[in-house]
Amino acid sequence: MLTSELIRPQLRFHGKSVSIAMVDQQDPKRRQIAAELIELFQSQRDRTQEAWEQALTAYVGSRIDYIFVRGLAKVLVDNATFTPLPAPQTPTVVRETMFSYGPVFPNSDMLHPVSRDGALASVAQNLQLSPEEVEALLFADRHASYRLTDTGPDWTPAMLLARYNLELARGVLYWASHLTIEIADNYKDIWKFIKLFKLMFIAHSLSTGGYRIELDGPISPFVGATLRYGRQMAAFLPALFLCEQWKMHATVYPPQGRGAMNYKMDHTSNLQSHFKRSGEFDSRLEADFAAEFAAKIGERRGKWRLLRESELLILGDTVMIPDFVMVDSRDEHRRILIELVGFWHPDYLRRKLEKVHAANCSHLLLLVYKGLNVTEEDFQGVSSEVLFFPNKPVMKDVMATVEAMAQRLYGPAPA
Template sequence: MLPSDLLLHRHSGEELQPKRLPIDKKHLAMATDLITVFREAKGKPQSELDRQLQELEGENTDYRIKRGLAHLLRAEAFSTFEIVSPLDPQALRQKVFALSAGSASLPQAADQTLATIATQLSLELGYEVLTDQVRSGLYADLNENRILTQFEPPEPEALLHRYNLSQVQGVFYKASQIRINAHRNDPGEYKLLFRYLKLFGLMTYIEGDADHGFTIAIDGPTSLFKPSNRYGLDIAKLIPALLHVTKWNLAADLLLKDPYSKQEKLRRFTLADTCGLVSHYPAGKPYDSMLEFSFADRWDSLKTEWKLEREVDLIPIPGSVMIPDFRLVHPDGRSFLLEIVGYWRPEYLRKKFYQVRQSGRDDLILAISERLNLEKAGVKFTDTPAQLIWFKDKLLPKSVLSLLERNEAAEDLNRG
């Protein structure tokens, strides 16, 4: 996404309107030129790339647009900058400084020190290290010296779409409240949207159902006791996911500093499914964490009749919707829902356990990380219908399977 200093917008009364670039010949040519600069800078230090970009900017008035597009091209999705050095630069500097201590501060002495280090490293590493490699590696960890080792160029049109989306995402850095109305959508679209809400840890209040639609209220970063830039970024990340929903509209209240009075003023921003923005998120179902991905991957190697399902029904509860991470289904018809409680903030933990109590589901299994300080979060297990499993770093499928087998044994005993 774009930093605040590269966001461009104008005011129309109380309404905020982010700048969008038309997908026309002029801007496609601009995007193409920038992509070419990055492609030709592959294998060169970042300082050389910066020089080429500055030269491309020239003295044109659209320099902020070019900087914004270049900022997006620097993102990990497109560019990889790496430290290229025969040894960790800090360790390399220590070697050079230790060897040069007490030596004459002459160019010849410095060159001799670097040559000696190169010889030592050649013997240690088992391949030839040149003096020039030692010289360039000394400060290879500085940003300007990092090498652009990989570049995956987007299509010029895709880059312009990404820019327009980023301008809109930047609006939410200063949001105090967001309201989303989603209606007449496929249930799978709701599930995808709610999974992203959960993935980004957003503080939401949800009303409605899949048949009639949902109203989603999200507390913005400026509504918190202490405004959080990170939380503002998390809200902005939701917008590409919302674009996968067919029918929706959004309204946001913003607290923005007036450039003249320097006082914060309330502004408004609206968006709808007809906005024409293009998402770069895949339309598939995301895993909420590596914990879930790792668990699902390990489950596939188990020899068990229990089938692990990722697609789980929505469970409406007061003020929210619960979407358990997995469903476990046995051929005889038995099924359990599984929710993995990982490394969440205290306020999110309190909300999660409130949801569990409100759901009233006795077929729910909670797998809880021992790293969580539940006492600090004010979470208690009283009146919790769910069954509990504790884990340390990774949730082992065998732990879940053991619980399922104990349930089966208990049912057989009751029937007997």
């Protein structure tokens, strides 16, 4: 991600609001610079990071747009791989052996009887290396000595400029004290990335549909490791772009010392996420269930619609996202959540049971594989309905249970 020095010049202030001056991705001059940098960077393959920095410095020269150029370069480097030289001996051992000779000089004299070349030859013999290998390994563990082995994505100028704008946008969150987001879809991916980046949150359902999520920012009084947490919050932002409907409002304290400022974005933004969406289904069991429902029930034959992961159960500091929601086409308020429990891993099963007990949801139907190490006793005390199946759920039995639950919870269905 971009450093604050590369972000601050792009901040724009309007009263109590702050925004980012993003670059025009269609600007021919910007595209030309991006193309030149991509070519320059790719020409550095198998060379050291120090060599790349020297090449970049030469390219920047006396340019006045050096902030922009170095920002693009930072994006390239962050997505590339620099690796240390393969070494028969660790650089630490080589240095310790070399330095044991004390100060050495190009030529020996009475006070320094061993020249530098002599010390290199002696160390090489002791470590069974060549003098050239000793020379190369002395400081091979410095990042400047790492070699560019992978230049990252197959960049185009447009891709690089789009990613640069994204890095600018999320960099503002380094200075956030609080972040509020509203989402109306793709809950699974949002929570996957909230968990991945270990963000603290409070979630609320909205009367208009969807959810509001409150996130503590890196300069919140409740956050200890400010720098690390700030990077995690900034890293999370592209997850929002995977949603079709979203809003974001952050309270930020930019380093220019203007106090609390408002930083807002929503789904009308042109920013693009480099995160990948999750697959439609997490398992073959879920895919087969959806396919069988479509084949045997479907919207034409049945009175129920099957939606994929479209509701949350908020459980304090975590959430449960049921696999499906059955919605009665006759009355959309008649909804039955469905969770398939067919994964055998003990930790998964333990967490699943904990969430089921915490949710204690009366309109949740659990379809449980009999081969698991669970019984009806494990679900005692929960108000959810449990239906065991030997190989796969029988759709006729599932729909009968759904109808019975809806009758009990919502009363008779409309005619």
